[in-house]
Amino acid sequence: MACGLGKYIGLALSKPNLDVNNLEHLKIPLTRILSAxxxxxxxxxxxxxxxxxxYRAELDHYDKENHSSKRQNIVIVKRYPSNRRHEYSGEKQFLTEIEILSSGVKHPNIVTLLGFCLEDSEMILVIDNFSNGFLGSYLRNLKxxxxxTWExxxxxxxDVAHGLRYIHSQMEDQKMIINRDICSYNVGLDENWGAKIVYFGDSVFLPLDKKDEALxxxxxxxxxxxxxxxxxxxxVKRESDVxxxxxxxxxxxxxxxxxxxIYLKESDIGLAHVARRSFSTRSLKELIDPIIKEEVCEIGFVLNRGPNKDSLHTFIKIAHQCVAETQDKRPTMNVVVKxxxxxxxxxxxxxxxxxxxLEDIKQATQNFHNDNCIGRGGFGKVHKGNFQDGDGFKTIVAKRLDSRYGQGEQQFLSELQILLDFKHENVIGLVGFxxxxxxxxxxxxYASKGSLDRYLNDAFLTWEKRLDICIDVARALDFLHGGVxxxxxxxxxxxxTxxxxxxxDWKAxxxxxxxxxxxxxxxxTDYVIDHACxxxxxxxxxxxxxxxxxxxxxxxxxxxxxFExxxxxxxxxxxxxxxxxxPEFIEESFKEGKHGEVVFEQIREQIAPKSLIIFQEIAYQCLHVDREKRPTTKKVLMQLKKALVFQVSYRNFMKAWFL
Structure with a gap:
């Protein structure tokens, strides 16, 4: 080795306390790279x-930290220019990449540093493979x-936006990085077309006390x-990456x-200037890649599978904001991702x-008049309205987002996606958005009777109707949980409720x-959620x-x-x-043997004893502290149906008896 690693890292690192010995496990001998x-x-x-x-090659890898055996990996070998005496040798960029990628940067849309070689005159990084090459290569080649496709x-x-958001605001210990060289040739594409940011040679750490200031x-x-x-x-600020x-x-x-x-003819800046000008003159559609306008299915019929109008509008709007000429007008990467x-x-x-x-919805709800407000939840207010449908009117419900209540863009899109993909007779139907x-x-x-919580203490809601409602909800859950x-x-x-x-007709x-x-x-499958919702x-x-x-x-x-x-x-x-x-009330009541006393008094005499026993047993199992002992929705549905069968039989028996 021509020089000590510590000497060269000292030239580039902004953090003087880095322990060079911690990088020992990343060293790869030059002989192995030459062989590969x-x-x-x-x-x-x-x-x-x-x-x-x-270079793309197979490199056998030995994990020194975990003492694992050799295994073959397809990797990318990144060889920097070796003339260190030259002003633009790449030495600083090479060492900066080691600093950045070995400092705890870990994200699926950021390239992973597998190792490096600083030996003789060679400066080499070994990173994970991106088998579909660089994004920039695809934009140059028509085939x-x-x-x-547009999608x-x-x-x-x-993917790239997620990677940028991560280095800008989501790294551990409040570290932040400005990449300083975001371009299409610094985006790699893996075998599934997932994108990774692959270059950090000109990147800088943002001091913790300077996150909103320029370096x-x-x-x-x-x-x-x-x-x-x-x-x-x-x-330079994070907005420069944006x-x-x-x-x-x-x-x-x-x-x-x-x-x-074609862009340099108009401005030496290139595409950004042309895009801004075209956006202001509403002629940007002329610049759109004709390939994505003409996407066809496999059998050759045009299916309008190119950019959807709303998709295109949303994309162009955020892209235009990103290239605003002043930094204060550019969005954060969190907004860009959304x-x-x-x-x-x-x-x-x-x-x-x-x-x-929006105009039609305002007309239907009388401009969201308070008299038409029928509820409020975490999303915002819910308004009833009458929407013109042919020669008549259709009653609808409009749920209007108010971000002050804690929900927002993600919840809005999530609910729309679910209602579009999971349609069932016991799941509320989507009319529009x-x-x-x-x-x-x-x-x-519109569900004319409103929500179930209004009827819990209504004696008109018989035990049989309550069982029907429970079965409807169990059917909905079984559908959602099982996929069908x-x-x-x-x-x-x-x-x-x-x-x-x-x-x-009381259908739930x-x-x-x-x-x-x-x-x-x-x-x-388990989901880990930071904050329980x-x-x-x-x-x-x-x-x-x-x-x-x-x-x-x-x-x-x-x-x-x-149990409600x-x-x-x-x-x-x-x-x-x-x-x-x-749950605690039921637990105490059942321990004291007061199973019958928890039943709503005004329906108590209607209930068949066997129906009640089956219902209480399955409802009690649902509340088990051990989730593995809770029943599946299929079992709950089966037991509720069984409780209904006993109830109907009991009702018919009592009717015949009194006749």
Whole structure:
């Protein structure tokens, strides 16, 4: 080795307390790299960017830290120019990449440093493989570009946005990084077209006390991607990365690199200037890549599978904001991620999504008049309205987002996605949605009798009707938890009587999916959630305590609902009267043998003894502290049906007896 590692790291690192010995496990002997690449044979070389050579090879790897055996890995070998005496040798960039990527940076959309070699005159990084190469290569090649459908392009953008958001604001210990060289050739694509940011040679750590201030650093970068404020003032902020990413967004939209001669004819800045000008003159559609306008299905019929109008509008709007000429007008990466995910949502639901105008919704609800307000929840106010449907009127319900109540964009899109994908007779039906002028509204079918919590102490709601309602909800949960032909399941996370709606014939429909999560249909899949969501009094104590969410958490909440229906009192009313919520009240009552006393007095004489026993047993199992001992929705449904059978038989017997 020509020089000590500590000497060279000292040249580049901004953190003087780095223990060089901690990097020992990342060292890879040059002989192994030479063997893997056949002494850097052109056969293994996949690209040359900025004099850095990239090779794809199989490299046997021994994990020194975990003492694991050798295994073959397909990796990318990144070889920096070896002339260290040259002003632009890349030495500083090489050492900066080691610093950045070995400092705890860990994210699926950030390249992983597997090892490095600083030996003889060689400076080499070994990183994880991205088998589909660089994004920039696809934008230069017409044949390859056809592989990038609009939906695939959106997903690539979202991946890069997630990576940038992570280094800007989500790293541990409040560390932050400004990349300073976001461009299409610094985005790698893996075998599933997942995108990773692959270059950090010009990156800098942002001091903890400077997160909202600019760093004074000599301007570096590529002209067509560089923040004009940074270039003019040498002041770099996270917004400088946002600008570079905005240029990448427009490259993906237009299908050309930012420095394409067609853009340089108009401005030496390239694409960003042309995009801003076209946006202001409303001529940006002329720049859109014609390939994505002409996407066809496999048998050759045009299916309008290119950009959906709403998807395109959302994408262009956020891309334009990213390349704003001043830093204060650019969005954070958190906002960018949300908008791109919204664009993907619109694209995936290109045909099915029913969009309604804000003006029509205002007219239907008399401009959201308070007299038409029929409820309020975590999402905001719920308004009843009359929507013109042909020659008549259709009654609808409009749920209007108010972000002051804690929910927002993600909940809005999540609920729309679930209602579109999981349609069932016992799940509330989606009529439409509105996302216009900063208004986010979901339109549902109207359930004329309102929510179940209003009828708990209503004697008109007989035991038989209560069983029917319980069965309806169990059917909805069984559908959501089991998928029924779907590739995923839904965990509702907020099962309660206020979210069970009733129509004219008392048919029950489960509603309010703003907190719900969709999970792949993998057996025993657990979700780890940082903060438990739901309603106190219904919330699974295991979920609240550990943060682990499973479908059994819904079962627990449903158990609370079953006992509310039996007791004729809500968990909140019980808490006021008894000093604790329903689960503790039931636990104490059952321990004291007071099973019959918890039953709503006005329906007590209607209930068949066998029906009551079956109902109480299954409802009690739902509240078990051990989630593994809680029943499945299928078992709950089966037992509720059995309780109904005994109730109907008992009713017929009593009717015949008195006749």
């Amino acid at each position: 690449t056949n002494v850097f044979s052109n056969t293994y070389r996949i690209a040359i960017h900025d004099d850095i050579q990239f 390859d570009k056809r592989l990038l 695939k392009r959106l997903k690539i953008c979202i 004074c650093l000599k301007w570096i970068g590529r002209k067509s991607y560089t923040d004009p404020v940074y270039k003019k003032t040498n002041k 600008y570079g990413f905005g240029v990448v967004l427009f490259e993906i939209l237009c299908g050309r690199l930012a420095h394409d001669p 908008e791109l995910e919204k664009a993907l949502f619109f694209q995936k639901n290109n045909k099915d999504i029913p969009r309604m105008s 509105c996302d216009e002028n900063d208004e986010k509204i979901i339109i549902y079918e 032909g779907k590739q995923s399941k839904v965990i509702h996370r907020d099962i309660k 206020a979210n069970i709606l009733l129509n004219d 429909k489960l509603a309010d999916f703003g907190l719900s999560l969709v999970s792949p249909l993998v057996k025993e 739901g309603t106190t009094g219904y919330l699974d104590p295991l979920y609240r305590k550990s943060g682990f969410l499973t479908i059994e958490s819904d079962i627990y909440s449903f158990g609370v609902v079953l 229906i039996l007791c004729g009192r809500s968990t909140f009313e019980i808490q006021k009267q008894e000093g604790h919520y329903l």
